[in-house]
Amino acid sequence: MTSDLLATRIARFIDRCAHGAKDDATRDALIAELSLEQSQSVEPYKRYLTSEKRRPKVFGLPALPTDVFRFARVANHPLHADVRCFRTSGTTGRARGEHAFSDLSLYDRAARSAAGHALFPEAGRHRLCILAPSEHEAPDSSLSYMLSRFVDWFGTEHSVYAWRDGELRLGVLMDTLRAAEARREPIALLGTSFAFVHAEDALSSVRFQLPRGSRIMQTGGFKGRSRTIEPESMLALLHARYGVPIDHIVQEYGMTELSSQMYEAVLLDPAHSIERPLWVPGWVRAEPVDPTTLEPVEGDATGLLRIDDLANTGSVCSVQTSDLAQRCEGGIRLLGRAAGAVARGCSLQIEEWLDNRSHAGA
Amino acid sequence: MPAPETSRAEEVRAAIATLRSSAANSGDVSAPLTAALQKTALLLSDAREPVALDLRRQLQEETGLSMPMIEWGLLTSLSSMRHAPLAEIARVVPADAPLEVIGVVLAGNVFVAAVRGLALPLLAGACVIAKTASREGAYARAFHAALTLADPEIGARLALVQFSRADTEATHALCTGVDALSIYGSDETVEELRLVSAARRADSACARAGLCGPLPAEGATAEYGPLSGQTYATVAAASGNADSPTGGALTDARAELIQPKTHARGTAPELAANSGTATSSVRIPRVIAHGHGLSAAYVARSALSSEEQAARTAERVALDISAYDQHGCLSPHFVLVEPGGAVDPQAFAQLLAASALPALAHLLPAAEPTLQEQAERMQWQATAAVRGELYAHPTHAVSFEAAPLRPSPGGRQISIYACGDYAELEALLAPFAEHLKCVGVAGSKAERAQLTEYVQRFCSAQICRSGEMQSPPFDTWADGAPPLAGLVPDAMR
Numbered sequence: 001m002t003s004d005l006l007a008t009r010i011a012r013f014i015d016r017c018a019h020g021a022k023d024d025a026t027r028d029a030l031i032a033e034l035s036l037e038q039s040q041s042v043e044p045y046k047r048y049l050t051s052e053k054r055r056p057k058v059f060g061l062p063a064l065p066t067d068v069f070r071f072a073r074v075a076n077h078p079l080h081a082d083v084r085c086f087r088t089s090g091t092t093g094r095a096r097g098e099h100a101f102s103d104l105s106l107y108d109r110a111a112r113s114a115a116g117h118a119l120f121p122e123a124g125r126h127r128l129c130i131l132a133p134s135e136h137e138a139p140d141s142s143l144s145y146m147l148s149r150f151v152d153w154f155g156t157e158h159s160v161y162a163w164r165d166g167e168l169r170l171g172v173l174m175d176t177l178r179a180a181e182a183r184r185e186p187i188a189l190l191g192t193s194f195a196f197v198h199a200e201d202a203l204s205s206v207r208f209q210l211p212r213g214s215r216i217m218q219t220g221g222f223k224g225r226s227r228t229i230e231p232e233s234m235l236a237l238l239h240a241r242y243g244v245p246i247d248h249i250v251q252e253y254g255m256t257e258l259s260s261q262m263y264e265a266v267l268l269d270p271a272h273s274i275e276r277p278l279w280v281p282g283w284v285r286a287e288p289v290d291p292t293t294l295e296p297v298e299g300d301a302t303g304l305l306r307i308d309d310l311a312n313t314g315s316v317c318s319v320q321t322s323d324l325a326q327r328c329e330g331g332i333r334l335l336g337r338a339a340g341a342v343a344r345g346c347s348l349q350i351e352e353w354l355d356n357r358s359h360a361g362a
Numbered sequence: 363m364p365a366p367e368t369s370r371a372e373e374v375r376a377a378i379a380t381l382r383s384s385a386a387n388s389g390d391v392s393a394p395l396t397a398a399l400q401k402t403a404l405l406l407s408d409a410r411e412p413v414a415l416d417l418r419r420q421l422q423e424e425t426g427l428s429m430p431m432i433e434w435g436l437l438t439s440l441s442s443m444r445h446a447p448l449a450e451i452a453r454v455v456p457a458d459a460p461l462e463v464i465g466v467v468l469a470g471n472v473f474v475a476a477v478r479g480l481a482l483p484l485l486a487g488a489c490v491i492a493k494t495a496s497r498e499g500a501y502a503r504a505f506h507a508a509l510t511l512a513d514p515e516i517g518a519r520l521a522l523v524q525f526s527r528a529d530t531e532a533t534h535a536l537c538t539g540v541d542a543l544s545i546y547g548s549d550e551t552v553e554e555l556r557l558v559s560a561a562r563r564a565d566s567a568c569a570r571a572g573l574c575g576p577l578p579a580e581g582a583t584a585e586y587g588p589l590s591g592q593t594y595a596t597v598a599a600a601s602g603n604a605d606s607p608t609g610g611a612l613t614d615a616r617a618e619l620i621q622p623k624t625h626a627r628g629t630a631p632e633l634a635a636n637s638g639t640a641t642s643s644v645r646i647p648r649v650i651a652h653g654h655g656l657s658a659a660y661v662a663r664s665a666l667s668s669e670e671q672a673a674r675t676a677e678r679v680a681l682d683i684s685a686y687d688q689h690g691c692l693s694p695h696f697v698l699v700e701p702g703g704a705v706d707p708q709a710f711a712q713l714l715a716a717s718a719l720p721a722l723a724h725l726l727p728a729a730e731p732t733l734q735e736q737a738e739r740m741q742w743q744a745t746a747a748v749r750g751e752l753y754a755h756p757t758h759a760v761s762f763e764a765a766p767l768r769p770s771p772g773g774r775q776i777s778i779y780a781c782g783d784y785a786e787l788e789a790l791l792a793p794f795a796e797h798l799k800c801v802g803v804a805g806s807k808a809e810r811a812q813l814t815e816y817v818q819r820f821c822s823a824q825i826c827r828s829g830e831m832q833s834p835p836f837d838t839w840a841d842g843a844p845p846l847a848g849l850v851p852d853a854m855r
Contacts, residue, residue, distance in 0.1 A: 048744055048747050048748055050747075064744065065740055065741045067742070068744050068745050068748050072745075072749070291737060303733075304736070320741075322737035322740075324737075
């Protein structure tokens with residue numbers, strides 16, 4: 001397990017990074033220390049490093065590719081010490097990624113600090129309307145856990161779940177939003193992209209003009225769960241449906257395999273509402289890397305996103321995703337899948353057998 | 363995917379109308395057809411022919427495959443397109459078979475698949491309108507050009523179209539204007555197009571219920587108007603296929619009419635039988651689906667009885683893996699090796715990685731991987747390293763792992779598993795049975811026969827010799843069915 005001393009230093013560092021503060025040198029030193037410790041204590045990581053001989057100069061150690069979480073327990077503590085195990089969403093694949101925790105305090109600290117800065121920067125509480133299952137309905141969903149904490153940390157007593165028993169509660173959604181309109185009370189509508197698509201279909205011609213200060217947070221993909229809508233179209237749909245300006249519609253980037261989240265920086269700076277970069281919290285290092293060298297790519301070249309998350313003390317802090325990304329002003333730009341990827345036609349795509357990498361959603 | 367500004371629907375309708383007119387005026391073409399197809403194969407095989415030369419250049423641009431790989435693919439796919447097997451295939455077509463127009467939707471994974479996709483419906487006596495893959499149309503175009511050179515009249519029985527998947531009007535025009543639809547692509551593509559075809563049935567049912575315009579006359583497909591986007595959306599929603607780009611809320615009364623039937627999966631006659639009242643006066647296109655697929659290899663211990671024999675076996679397995687950079691549905695995703703030979707399963711994995719696959723990388727060089735492919739390989743290799751032993755090289759990677767089987771991302775990444783007996787083989791392959799297209803067997807003829815009998819109990823995969831998975835003869839069966847299955851009207855031959 002991560003030493004108490006290191007965990008305490010990381011916790012303090014996360015606190016220091018509140019409100020967007022950065023100290024990259026300290027962050028990188030802590031990442032190096034944590035990674036080294038995990039390379040010796042987390043068996044799958046240790047085994048991976050035995051096979052993977054490349055040692056990128058910038059990072060020291062290669063990051064563990066996320067798919068490993070599907071096939072091996074990536075944890076530095078025994079099973080009996082688990083207090084929570086989050087799982088990736090199960091759609092068409094057979095193996096679901098698992099991320100076990102023996103302690104959620106760093107997760108909570110990171111989630112609260114990041115959301116407090118990028119999603120709820122104003123003081124005070126908000127009425128939350130959640131389009132995702134509660135943590136009681138989906139105890140293995142990291143998203144549901146996080147949203148439940150948001151209710152505790154940022155929500156008023158009138159916050160509601162408009163997604164229950166696996167389906168959209170249209171009446172709850174409409175009543176809540178109409179009430180917000182009538183009271184001119186800003187509201188935060190938080191949910192999965194897939195739930196928003198359901199709401200889009202169910203609401204038909206109903207439109208809202210949510211009060212100034214309202215915001216929308218959407219997260220997660222669609223695969224195998226709903227019809228697919230391009231991000232730009234989704235943004236336009238949400239704006240048209242709920243009357244929330246696009247600089248108050250925030251995409252969250254989270255993964256079951258991580259403990260920290262990144263958010264589009266639009267609430268931090270409305271100028272970012274065109275490029276919509278992901279803001280990276282100070283305790284997280286997010287770098288597009290060259291898959292051949294595992295080193296960071298030059299400038300704004302496209303690479304595969306590597307994330308080093310200091311809050312991941314119970315598994316591995318260095319995680320290699322398959323997401324294409326570029327550096328940009330304000331953070332990281334996610335590019336999704338490569339436009340030039342080979343068309344496989346009838347050949348079975350491996351993704352068909354693997355689940356979404358993002359949060360286990362509604 | 364944004365909808366195109368200009369639909370190609372009119373072009374599709376015009377092509378179908380021309381083919382129908384051409385079909386109506388032609389007599390028995392079976393003899394010139396086989397001759398023309400054989401000549402087409404010879405033209406495309408001969409790199410001195412301008413059409414063949416141009417094809418090779420375009421294939422390299424389109425597919426990114428190396429020239430030796432393209433040459434090998436052309437050679438193996440065209441060599442069995444000869445008069446005798448072609449005539450034998452066509453023999454099952456009844457002399458009084460109605461003249462049909464068959465739509466073909468081609469996939470873009472393995473370029474050689476276009477030849478069979480186009481030639482088989484022609485051999486069934488039909489005229490063919492084919493939608494080429496958006497990024498791979500060269501082989502279909504060259505085939506058409508060569509066919510026209512070989513016999514202009516036969517060439518006129520084929521029309522090629524290309525339009526975006528987002529062009530729903532053109533998709534509808536194709537799916538509802540033909541008598542049968544042969545679809546190559548992902549399961550998702552097959553299901554989407556099946557639903558568009560089924561929508562025609564829905565429209566006729568709607569007409570009977572007074573929900574839309576009058577029914578067209580029998581066979582009057584050219585007069586058949588485009589289905590509204592709204593109806594297409596309800597069709598997709600009713601099927602539960604909410605992934606459809608046009609899927610949406612089930613709010614239309616029409617959906618009530620089609621909901622029970624659009625769930626149907628099965629052969630064209632089954633679909634026709636299920637279509638109820640609408641079938642009597644409207645021609646319903648048969649759907650011949652060639653959806654997702656993957657394949658496996660099996661190495662019997664008899665093929666590993668000595669180190670020399672194991673090396674030869676590894677060479678054959680390596681060819682199956684390397685062909686088309688493992689992106690075809692006949693590409694093996696895993697190799698099951700029977701223990702007990704002179705070379706054990708793990709040593710066989712090492713043999714593949716250290717000598718057989720590198721030799722193939724020299725003979726049939728691999729394409730440069732895209733960033734996305736590199737990402738997939740990185741993920742796959744990391745899991746392999748954690749689950750078992752990984753033998754990674756710049757051009758390929760082999761793992762030795764324990765069950766359950768894990769599919770490959772392609773690009774010459776292969777897992778080896780020990781497999782004690784046929785019962786274990788069935789247990790290992792069962793999760794993939796629905797999609798299993800082929801099992802390449804390294805072993806004796808008797809072992810292949812035995813395995814064929816066994817595998818047929820749980821799937822319809824073809825069994826072939828190791829080293830021949832990617833070069834099936836032109837008249838091979840697919841998905842447990844003979845070449846013209848579904849393509850000949852009134853009988854699933």
